[in-house]
Amino acid sequence: MVDLNSNVDTASLREEDLRQGIELLFYAYRDFTGEPDAILDKYDLGRAHHRVIYFVGRNPGITVTELLEILRITKQSLSRVLGHLLETDFISQRADPADRRRKQLTLSDKGKTLEHELTSTQMERFARAYRGAGAEAVEGFRRVLIGIVEPEDRARVRPAAIRAQNHR
Amino acid sequence: MVDLNSNVDTASLREEDLRQGIELLFYAYRDFTGEPDAILDKYDLGRAHHRVIYFVGRNPGITVTELLEILRITKQSLSRVLGHLLETDFISQRADPADRRRKQLTLSDKGKTLEHELTSTQMERFARAYRGAGAEAVEGFRRVLIGIVEPEDRARVRPAAIRAQNHR
DNA sequence: TAATTAAGTCAACATGGTTGACCTTAATTC
């Protein structure tokens, strides 16, 4: 009985591991967006606004084109969301002095406050997961997820020290 | 200079690690859904159809209510997508003999073929990432992501052997 | 000066979520 099933078990365990990865990513993403979504409701904003607020906060002075590359959406789609965040003073823009076609986006104080409110729930979720899993596991988590990301975007996801070295 | 900055560096490295986790999850999810989306276009289906096909394939005989709990969407939203998959014979349903109110959902042969086409691109992505990161890293990846998922759903994401033991 | 680049705008449309009201059938409980 053991021999009969051993090949099958080995094969299905392998597929099983891959499917487990797929499902982990699905469930983790689903739950990781849940808390911010509830906060956003209070401000009449959506998940798309959160993404913009997050990446502008993370990359002060980022331009529209750079933001589009990160989000992988069209200019027209971004414009609705970003336009609203500019109107409601969560985000400010000013022309890049070195190339006045470019507009540098930054969070206003109001925007920073909201960014913190949103992101802190996600950081707490990660802090709990990291603590529970241990430092070695965190390193493994990084290595696997970096491998899931398309190679050309891997450089975007590096700790600050390395990001500073590879500066544009 | 070193002393002056050391506290700041320590504090920001911690936040940096948490933000890196957030970004890894964002980029990984974004890229992980990209390939199936392109395939789905050929069949005039969307990402929502993929999720239904995936979880029905993974849980043959699953009921509508169970599917709703996994996806965390409303019955009305699921109905549009599931209705279309039933009409186009990707999914079949039959009444549960033990409780005829319940409808058991399964993939048709056509559904299984599509499920494989879609999922195999994602499994290949995971296989490459797992191979590149190593077995220890994979274990860490699991431990961290399980910690991100809400506790009540952690049991859903277990290898087959354990799933079989905890059977309903 | 001509071409290119960054940003913005208008319009039409698709997808997949939501709420709310209501119905049928089957099972369970009183």
Place this chain on the structure above:
DNA sequence: GAATTAAGGTCAACCATGTTGACTTAATTA
């Protein structure tokens, strides 16, 4: 056996956020 509950389905209206396509303006670069 009657009343209640549970599972599933349906109609309608609406909303958020994505798409394509065409076009404009201002600034920079060749």
